[in-house]
Amino acid sequence: MLSAFARAFRTPDLRRKLLFTIGIMVVFRFGSFLPTPGVDYSNVQVCVDQSQGTNDLLGLVNLFSGGALLQLSVFALGIMPYITASIIIQLLRVVIPRFEALHQEGQSGTAKLTQYTRYLTIGLAILQSTTILTVARSGALFPSCSVDVIPDTSVITMLIMIIVMTAGTTLIMWLGELITERGIGNGMSLLIFTQIAARFPTSMWSIAGGEGGAAKFTIVLLVVVLVIALVVFVEQSQRRIPVQYAKRMVGRRMYGGTSTYIPIKINMSGVIPVIFASSLLAIPGLIAQFGEQTSGWVIWVSNNLAPSSAPLHITIYVLLIIFFAYFYTAITFNPDEVADNMKKYGGFIPGIRAGRPTAEYLDYVITRITAPGSLYLAFVALIPVVTFILLNVGQNIPFGGTSILIVVGVGMETVKQIEAQLQQRHYEGFLR
Template sequence: MASAAEQLAANLNLGVLSRATELKKRLWFTLGALIVYRIGTYIPVPGVDAAVMGEILAQHGGGVLGMFDMFSGGALGRMTVFALNIMPYISASIIVQLMSAAIPSWEALKKEGETGRKKLNQYTRYLTVLIAFFQAYGIAVGLESMRGSFGAAVHDPGIFFRISCVTTLVGGTMFLMWLGEQITARGIGNGISLIIFAGIVANLPSALISTLELGRTGAISAFFILFFLIMALAVIAFVVFMERAQRRIPVQYPKRQVGNRMFGGDSTHLPLKLNTAGVIPPIFASSLLLLPATFSGFSAGQEETWLTRIAATLAHGQPLYMALYVALIIFFSFFYTAVVFNPQETADNLKKYGGFVPGIRPGAATAEYFDRVLTRLTLVGAIYLCVVCMLPEILISQYSVPFYFGGTSLLIIVSVTMDTVAQVQSHLFAHQYEGLIRKARMPGRGPQPVPPRGGSARR
C-alpha cells in the first residue's frame, strides 16, 4: 500500500510535470480546443430567435431534446452553430461498428489493421455528414413552425433560411469532428469524448448553485443536501470501482525449440471488463423511452391522442418507465457486448498463435468458456448500470431533487476522466523513462572500459 501511494505521489509530482515539455504542450492544446468549443456554443444560428427557442426547449425538456441539450452544454437550447454537437458522429460510429459485425466485407476491413481502420473511419465521416444533414433539415423545418410567447422562432422562414440553417449546423458538426480528431492526435485523451465531457460539465456549476439556493431558501433541508453530497461522492467512488473492475483470464504459450534456442513459455492474461458495453446501453434505452414524450410534446394543446397517453404512461418516475428502462439497459448490454467481443474469434486467434487457457482445450471449448465468463460479467455489469441509472429517477420522482449525479452523464464524466488521467500518467512515465536513458548515456557515468594489460603504459 505504501509503495502504491508513493507511486501515485510521483505521478502527480508537479516538478516532473513542469519538466515534461511535450505533455505541457498537449495539455495546453487540449485546453485551447475545448475553449474554442465552448465559445462556439454561444454563436447563434442566423435568423433564429434564441429566446423563443429557449422557451420551447424548457417546455419539452423532458424528452430527447433535453438529453441532447445536456450533451451539447446548452448549445441546442440557445440554437447555436454547435446545436447538433458531436451526436451525429457518435450515431455514425455506432452504426459503422454494428455494420462491421454484420457485413463480411466490413468485418474483413476491421481485421486489416491500420489500413482497414482508416477506411472505416472514412465511412464514418461520410455517414456523419448524411445524418447531420437530415437532422439539421428536420430542425430547420421544425423551427419554422414553432412559436412562443415572444413570437415566431424564425424571423424570415423560407428556402434561404433552410439552406443557411442546414449549412451552419452541418458545418458546426464537421468542425467539432475535426476538432475532436485534432485533440486525439495532438492533445490528451479522446477528443470526441472530451467534447461531450465538456458539454456536460459546463452545466454542473449552475445546477449545483441552484440546489444550494434551494437549501438557503428552505425548500430543501441542509441535512438532506449534506446527505445528498455524501451519497454523490459514494456513487462516484462506486462507478470508478466498477469501471476499473475486470476479469483476468490466464493465458499460456508453450515452449518451442527452434535450432538451439528455446522460444515461448510465456504466461499472460486476457482482461475482460465488467462493463464491456460502456455508456451505450443507457443512451439507447433513454433515447427510445424519451421518443414518445418528445413527439407528444410538439402536439401539446391539441386533443388527447394515443401518443399523449403513451407519453404520460412512460413519464419520468412512472413504474412502467422504470421497468422498461431496466429491461432495455439489460438488453442493450448483452446486445452491444456480443457485437464488440466475439468469443469464437478470440479463441481462434489464441489457437493460431499457440496460446491456451490452462485446463481448457483450445478451439471450441475455449470459445464456450469465454462465452460463459462473458455472460456472467455482462449480467453483473448490466445490474450495475441499472443501479446507477435508476438512482436519478428515484431522486426526481420521490424527492423532487432538481440536481443529481447519476445515469449516463455520470458514467461519461467518470470514464472520460479516468481515461484522460491514465494518458497523463503514461506520458509522465515515458518522460521519466527518457530521463533515465539520457542520464545513463551521459559521459562519466556507468562502467568505464578497462585498458589492456601491459600495453597502456607504453602507449
C-alpha cells in the same frame, strides 16, 4: 496528484500538449454560445428560462451538446452525430462482411472505416439539424414559451441554418481529431467530457437556490461522491482469465512458456446501452408531440411513456438497458475469434482444451459477468429518476445516468494517459 500536474507542466512537450488541449476546449465552448444565423437570441433566452424540460431524446442531445441545443447555437448538435455514426458503423460490421474485412485489415482498413464514419456524420448532421429546426419552428422545442425563437421561417433562412449547424458538427469532428493527434487522450471523448462537465455548476446552483436548497444540495453532493466511488470501483473491476502459452522452437530459439491473462471488465459495453435505451424509449414521446393532443394514444403515451418517473417507463428502460448490454457485448467481444487467436499462438486456459471448448468457456464467463454489469448500468441510469422522486430537484441533475459514466470514464482514461507520459520520463505519476 497536484505535484504530478506541476511536473507535467514543467515538461516542455507535455506542457504544449496540455495547453493545446485546453485551447481546443475553450474554442469548443465558445462555439456553444455562438447563435446560429436566423435565431433570435433574446427570445431563446426567454424560452430557456420559461421551459420546464424537454423531450428525453432532445434532452439526451442537449446533454451531449452541453446545453447548446436549447441555445440553437452553431454547435447545437454537439458530438451526437459522430457518436451515432460511430455506433452505426460498428454495428454494420456484423451485417456487412466488407466492413468486418476492413476492420481486420489493420491500419488501412481502420482509416477507411473512419472515412465512412465522417461521411455518415455529415449525413446525420443534416438530418438532425433539419429535425431540430422543424421542432423549434413548430414550437415543440419550447412548449411553454409564447415567443418565436426563429422569426423568419423562409426556406432560404432554414437552409442557411441547416448548413451552419452541419458545418459546426464537421468543425467539432475536426477539433476532436486535432486533440487526438496533438493533444492528450481521445479527442472526441474529451469534447464530450467538456460539454457535460460545463453543465454541472449551473445544475448544482439550481439545486442550492431552490426551496430547502441547502439540505438538498448536501444530499445530492453525498450521492455524487458515493456514485463516483461506485462507478470507479466497477469500471476498474475485471475478471482475469489465466492464459498459458506453450513453449515452441522456431529455428534455434525457443518461444512461449509465458503466463498472462485475458482481462474481462464487468461493464464491457460502457455507456452505449444507456444511450440506446434512452433514445429508443424517447421516440414515442417525440412522435406524440406532433399528434392530436386529445387522441387516446397520445394521452396514453404522455401518461405512461413520456414521464421518466412513470412505472412502465422505468420498467421498459431497465429491460432495454439489460438487453442492449448483452447485445453490444456480444458484438464487441467474439469468443470464437479470441479462442482461434489463442490456439494459433499456442495459448490455452489451464484446464480447458484449446479451440471450441475455450470459446464455450469464454462465452459462459462473459454471460455471467454481463449480468451484474447490466444491473449496475440500470442502477446508475435510474439515479436521476430516483433523485427526482425523493427530493424533487429535477431530473437533469449533474452526475446522473449517462453523464456520470462518461465523465468518470473519460477522466480516468485521461489521467492514465498523462501518467503514462510522465512514467516515460521517469517522473512520479498520479497513482502510487
